Amino acid sequence: QSRAQAPQLGTPMSKADVAKWDITVFPDGRGLPSGHGTAKEGRAIYVQKCASCHGDQGQGATAEDLVSGPMPPTAGHPNKAIGSYWPYATTIFDYLRRAMPPSAPGSLSSDELYALTAYLLAANKIISESDEMDALSLPKVEMPNRNGFVPIDAKK
Amino acid sequence: QSRAQAPQLGTPMSKADVAKWDITVFPDGRGLPSGHGTAKEGRAIYVQKCASCHGDQGQGATAEDLVSGPMPPTAGHPNKAIGSYWPYATTIFDYLRRAMPPSAPGSLSSDELYALTAYLLAANKIISESDEMDALSLPKVEMPNRNGFVPIDAKK
Amino acid sequence: AATAEPARGDAAKPAQAEDFADPAWLHRTGGAFTSYGTPSKYEKYVVRNIGGNREPAGDGVSWTPLEDLEGIVTPSGLHFERHHNGVPDIDPKQHRLVIHGRVRRELMFTIENLLRYPMRSQFLFIECGGNSNAGWHEEPIQRSVGSFHGLVSCSEWTGVPLSILLDEAGVDEGASWVIAEGADANLLNVSLPLSKLMDDAIVGLYQNGERLRPENGYPVRLIVPGWEGITNVKWLRRLHVTDQPSMTRNETAKYTELLPSGIARMFTFVMDAKSLITSPSHGQTLEGPNVYQIRGFAWSGRGKIVKVEVSADAGKSWADALLDEPVMTRCFTRFRMPWHWSGQPAILKSRATDETGYVQPERDVLIKERGRNGYFHYNAIVSWAVDEDGAVTHVYA
Amino acid sequence: AATAEPARGDAAKPAQAEDFADPAWLHRTGGAFTSYGTPSKYEKYVVRNIGGNREPAGDGVSWTPLEDLEGIVTPSGLHFERHHNGVPDIDPKQHRLVIHGRVRRELMFTIENLLRYPMRSQFLFIECGGNSNAGWHEEPIQRSVGSFHGLVSCSEWTGVPLSILLDEAGVDEGASWVIAEGADANLLNVSLPLSKLMDDAIVGLYQNGERLRPENGYPVRLIVPGWEGITNVKWLRRLHVTDQPSMTRNETAKYTELLPSGIARMFTFVMDAKSLITSPSHGQTLEGPNVYQIRGFAWSGRGKIVKVEVSADAGKSWADALLDEPVMTRCFTRFRMPWHWSGQPAILKSRATDETGYVQPERDVLIKERGRNGYFHYNAIVSWAVDEDGAVTHVYA
Ligand code: HEC
Ligand code: HEC
Ligand SMILES: [Ca+2]
Ligand SMILES: [Ca+2]
Ligand SMILES: [Ca+2]
Ligand SMILES: [Ca+2]
Ligand SMILES: [Ca+2]
Ligand SMILES: [Ca+2]
Ligand SMILES: [Co+2]
Ligand SMILES: [Co+2]
Structure with missing residues (x-):
């Protein structure tokens, strides 16, 4: 079945059209929006919108823990949370923008998202309380488990 | 998959057990129960229990016709009813016992079934009004279209 | 990506404002988990079309909406129905299957016991012997393909090979027929040659993975691969092993075909090869000249489909369609064919050939014979x- | 009928009075024709088992009741569910599929348009990457096979080969990955190698003959044959053609496997060969010494199943099971094996081999490696x- 057998019904999109759809964020920061936030700002939002499910310290409650305990991935019962397991900081921003909080996904502004991301990174002791996260700084954050993965069925 | 691989869970039945299940009627009359009836007796039952759907003369109403018109099977619009199409008289008895009337199948006694069968045969001018139908006489009825069939995917 | 540039379809329009709506379902928790799923509410018009002579209720048919379906499996909820007196509400604990007559041991089986027997699964179509009968009309009927030909459906059936049960009963030398009886309010009965039943019949317990649906014979149905629907006795309760047919109403007055000679074909069991184009089909409209995929399916009661040809010029020329895998015996086979519609009137046909070499006939040939x-x-x-507006209708051609 | 006489099963009991009841359903018109059928009320316990971490509702799973099913098709109403934030109630008229990024033409498709594209149908399993994870527990979990391994189901999927749409968009030379996104309240996203998507992915529109069920991606789902469930993105809305993965949460924090070395396997897409005995299985009871048919199914994300072996002595000896036709690539394959249970304790195992030669591992081997x-x-x-009473439980052996 080749393209010549297809009816070619796709509607062409302009760059402006595409921009309304394209929310991909890459590890190198491509796709991150403007805006900024710090852990301090993030804490206030976290307490209000997140703590009820993830615990007041991110230790987990009905939903899972967001702050890694002392155990590295080699421990007997390793803690696969942000600090110990996640390879890229941009993933936090991307995931929160799509999915959190579950009752109102997509409701957080870019500033709020940067702030919450900063809060989770700081809670995991990866950045400091005052580090400001934005489209430039976030991709530069070196995650502890950055090199903890080996690809199996596809090469990067 | 042979029988040796089967768990053999069938419950053996005695002849008396089987008799409670076996209601097959063959064209030669095997399987017909005792009892008897005439067209005259049948007409009364017919009017009461059948005419509403099949017409007061068996000409058909909401349900199909039970009395063949003048047309033989070779006619332009042949009438495939009892007189012109059905090869065996025993089939009438068997079918009525199973299926008619639709609101109470199985409710007719053997006498009623013989009487209704006689009525339908007489209405189709195959037997006379006074011929009594029973396990011996019914299979002897020669149906007009007895030899009107050719077997295709199986031999008799 | 350096291939020649085909012309883009006329229907490719610039993006509209509504294409960028931010749908509500992205922003709130969706529907709950369900114990047993059902189709989308937006598909509620995809239903069996209930029809036929339904006086009284209980005697009639419902057609599978073939035009709305794809692939070869018919969803069980849309499998066609033919009942003679409604769907019995059978308690499986009370149901029995009896095998008696010319056997060494007359046996009774509970459903619980049958479920412990060796089983096998097979994808098979079931087609009512009366399917497509509007084709005999003088004028071509103007109805959707499902409401015209939808008394055929295809499922994966699983059950006990009947030969195992017959072997347990021990069939006598002289036996040659089996009369099968259903537990509906009709005690529907048909006579079937023993050889076929020993060969490949299944005592069906499952349909498309789960236990049979009530309207398809729950708790147990006789499956007779490739043979007309009436022989696939639903609600199976009795198998009478014998030496002759009992000449039941449904093998004499019905399900026999009167020929012009005045003689009628009897014991017509095998459903011959057939094919249908489901898209485009009656009632649909082509939206302008473009490439279309002609889609449909074929089946044969005699074995596998080996070829489906498609014509867009009323049968003057034919080309072989592509057959989707798997191609299985006595089962639907999907065919597909790219077709460039120029905008001119056209007549589409499909023609199936099965592995016995049987070729689906043109209508005039069939009518001449039958x-x-x-x-x-x-x-x-x-x-x-x-037609030139893309409207599709049924014609004799 | 002159074969040797095997001993009759112990369970064959003389007929009882209740075997001759004259059931009511023979004597009154049965139930009505239905537009869309449902299972018998006597089968109402055959349901998806809703479970997993459902705090909040919408994030969890429901398991297919594998022990209640037969054949290879999973009824769509019982196909397992894994949702991250519920089932979106998508109006197909409002839904769009966008292909953009490293392509010559960035394109948007309506569902109506997609339905006009060439399609193909294929029977394929979909298995959640997290299926059977209780197997890692120290102690064998005591649950039905469905509530343990039931995050796998098998359907006939029909849709547009994705390569056709990618060709229409015209993929750039440098492209190597595609990020797929769903229209749930999670905008779920995963990165997939372009080569696989060009090879055999389907933009799925139909499941088991009818349009997709809402919980399985209505109106459109990405079908990635043999790859873990999460890659078969439901409610597909966007395909971003690019040169690298975007390292989403579901390909980093989840759906990666941490090894004892502290390094985690990533981009583990292919579901390796696996098999399950569904009967007898945990929670069932054998009713006395007799012949039983050991039944189950096998599948592999790498191709066809070529062999399923069964052991009744904890793996000391193995015998080849019979495989039901058809045996299809990346699809369930039913296996069956007659087994005479003597009444002594026994340990049953099944072991699948696929066409690449891969053999399903013993648990200790898998745990040693992973x-x-x-x-x-x-x-x-x-x-x-x-056990000697016929009770079946899950063990590590
Ligand atoms: C109503 C409960 C609830 C609330 C409120 C909530 N979450 Fe979550 N969160 C969840 C659940 C459940 C998951 C797992 C979802 C899944 O697996 O699909 C999750 C997952 C996450 C994850 C991914 C964890 C991992 O290891 O993969 C992050 C990060 C997260 N939430 C952050 C937040 C933030 C930040 C907020 C507030 C803006 C928030 N959550 C509010 C329930 C909640
Ligand atoms: C409520 C309507 C109704 C009543 C009352 C009724 N019938 Fe019928 N009858 C039907 C229908 C409908 C059929 C066709 C059933 C089918 O095809 O499965 C039928 C079929 C028949 C047939 C077979 C006709 C053929 O050509 O195949 C006979 C004979 C018959 N009925 C006789 C009777 C007799 C005798 C009675 C009374 C005892 C009776 N019917 C009462 C509706 C009725
Ligand atoms: Ca965690
Ligand atoms: Ca008639
Ligand atoms: Ca319809
Ligand atoms: Ca016939
Ligand atoms: Ca169950
Ligand atoms: Ca994975
Ligand atoms: Co939005
Ligand atoms: Co009775």
């Missing part, structure tokens, strides 16, 4: 006319 | 112990 009073076993080539 | 913190991709041989 006359027009056979009623059952209509399997002629179907023709759809496409 | 450790016990991988969580995903558990495919070890499953062992059921039958």
Whole structure:
């Protein structure tokens, strides 16, 4: 079945059209929006919108823990949370923008998202309380488990 | 998959057990129960229990016709009813016992079934009004279209 | 990505404002988990079409909406129905299957016991012997393909090979027929040659993975691969092993085909090869000249489909369609064919050939052979006319 | 009928009075025709088992009741569910599929348009990457096979080969990955190698003959044959053609398998060969010494199943099971094996081999290789112990 057998019904999109759809964020920061936030700002939002499910310290409650305990991935019962397991900081921003909080996904502004991301990174002791996260700084954050993965069925 | 691989869970039945299940009627009359009836007796039952759907003369109403018109099977619009199409008289008895009337199948006694069968045969001018139908006489009825069939995917 | 540039379809329009709506479902928790799922509410018009002579209720048919379906499996909820007196509400604990007559041991089986027997699964179509009978009409009926030909469906059936149960009963030398009886309010009965039943019949317990649906014979149905629907006795309760047919109403007065000679074909069991184009089909409209995929399916009661040809010029020329895998015996086979519609009137046909070499006949050939009073076993080539506006109708051509 | 006489099963009891009841359903018109059928009320316990971490509602799973099913098709109403934030109630008229990024033409498709494209149908399993994860537990979980391994189901999927749409968009030379996104309240996203998507992915529109069910991606789902469930993105809305993965949460934090070395396997897409005995299985009871048919199914994300072996002595000896036709690539394959149970304790296992030569591993081998913190991709041989009373439980053996 080749393209010549297809009816070619796709509607062409302009760059402006595409921009309304394209929310991909890459590890190198491509796709991150403007805006900024710090852990301090993030804490206030976290307490209000997140703590009820993830615990007041991110230790987990009905939903899972967001702050890694002392155990590295080699421990007997390793803690696969942000600090110990996640390879890229941009993933936090991307995931929160799509999915959190579950009752109102997509409701957080870019500033709020940067702030919450900063809060989770700081809670995991990866950045400091005052580090400001934005489209430039976030991709530069070196995650502890950055090199903890080996690809199996596809090469990067 | 042979029988040796089967768990053999069938419950053996005695002849008396089987008799409670076996209601097959063959064209030669095997399987017909005792009892008897005439067209005259049948007409009364017919009017009461059948005419509403099949017409007061068996000409058909909401349900199909039970009395063949003048047309033989070779006619332009042949009438495939009892007189012109059905090869065996025993089939009438068997079918009525199973299926008619639709609101109470199985409710007719053997006498009623013989009487209704006689009525339908007489209405189709195959037997006379006074011929009594029973396990011996019914299979002897020669149906007009007895030899009107050719077997295709199986031999008799 | 350096291939030649085909012209883009006319229907490719610039993006509209509504294409960028931010749908509500992205922003709130969706629907709950369900114990047993159902189709989308937006598909509620995809239903069996209940029809036929339903006086009284309980005697009639419902058609599978073939035009709305794809692939070869018919969802069980849309499998066609033919009942003679409604769907019995059978308690499986009370149901029994009895095998008696010319056997060494007359046996009774509970459903619980049958479920412990060796089973096998097979994808098979079931087609009513009366399917497509509007094809005999003088004028081409103007109905959707499902409401015209939808008394055929295809499922994966699983159950006990009947030969295992017959072997347990120990069939006598002289036996040659088996009378099968259902537990409906009709005690529907048909006579079947023992050889076929020993060969490949299944005592069906599962349909498309789960236990049979009530309207398809729950708790147990006789499956007779490739043979007309009436022989696939639903609600199976009794198998009488014997030496002759009992000449039941449904093998004499019905399901026989009167020929022009005045003689009627009897014991017409095998459903001959047939095919249908489901898209484009009656009632649909082509939206302008473009490439279309002609889609449909074929089946044969005699074995595998080996070829489906498609014509867009009323049968003057034919080309082989692509057959989707798997191609299985006595099962639907999907065919597909790219077709460039120029915008001119066209007549589409499909023609199936099975592994016995049997070729689906043109309508005039079938009518010449059978006359027009056979009623059952209509399997002629179907023709759809496409007019210059793209409207599709049923024609004789 | 002159074969040797095998001993009759112990369970064959003389007929009882209740065997001759004259059931009411023979004597009154049965139930009505229905537009869309449902299972018998006597089968109402055959349901998806809703479970997993459902705090909040919308994030969890429901398991297919594998022990209640037969054949290879999973009824769509019982196909397993894994949702991250519920089932979106999508109006197909409002839904769009966008292909953009490293392509010559960035394109948007309506569902109506997609339905006009060439399609193909294929029977394929979909298995959640987290299926069977209780297998990693120290102690064997005591649950039905469905509530343990039921995050796998098998359907006939029909849709547009994705390569056709990618060709229309015109993929750039430098492109190597595609990020797929769903229209749920999670905008779920995963990165997939372009080569696989060009090879055999389907933009799925139909499941088991009818349009997709809402919980399985209505109106459109990405079908990635043989790859873990999460890659078969439901409610597909966007395909971003690019040169690298975007390292989404579901390909980093989840659906990766941490090894004892501290390194985690990433981009583990292919579901390795696996098999399950569904009967006898945990929670069932054999009713006395007799012949039983050991039944189950096998599948592999790498191709066809070529062999399923069964052991009744905890793996000391193995015999080849019979495979039901058809045996299809990346699809369930039913296996069957007659087994005479003597009444002594026994341990049953099944072991699948696929066409690449890959053999399903024993649990200790898998754990040696992967450790016990991988969580995903558990495919070890499953062992059921039958005790002298016929009771079946899950064991590690
Ligand atoms: C109503 C409960 C609830 C609330 C409120 C909530 N979450 Fe979550 N969160 C969840 C659940 C459940 C998951 C797992 C979802 C899944 O697996 O699909 C999750 C997952 C996450 C994850 C991914 C964890 C991992 O290891 O993969 C992050 C990060 C997260 N939430 C952050 C937040 C933030 C930040 C907020 C507030 C803006 C928030 N959550 C509010 C329930 C909640
Ligand atoms: C409520 C309507 C109704 C009543 C009352 C009724 N019938 Fe019928 N009858 C039907 C229908 C409908 C059929 C066709 C059933 C089918 O095809 O499965 C039928 C079929 C028949 C047939 C077979 C006709 C053929 O050509 O195949 C006979 C004979 C018959 N009925 C006789 C009777 C007799 C005798 C009675 C009374 C005892 C009776 N019917 C009462 C509706 C009725
Ligand atoms: Ca965690
Ligand atoms: Ca008639
Ligand atoms: Ca319809
Ligand atoms: Ca016939
Ligand atoms: Ca169950
Ligand atoms: Ca993975
Ligand atoms: Co939005
Ligand atoms: Co009775």
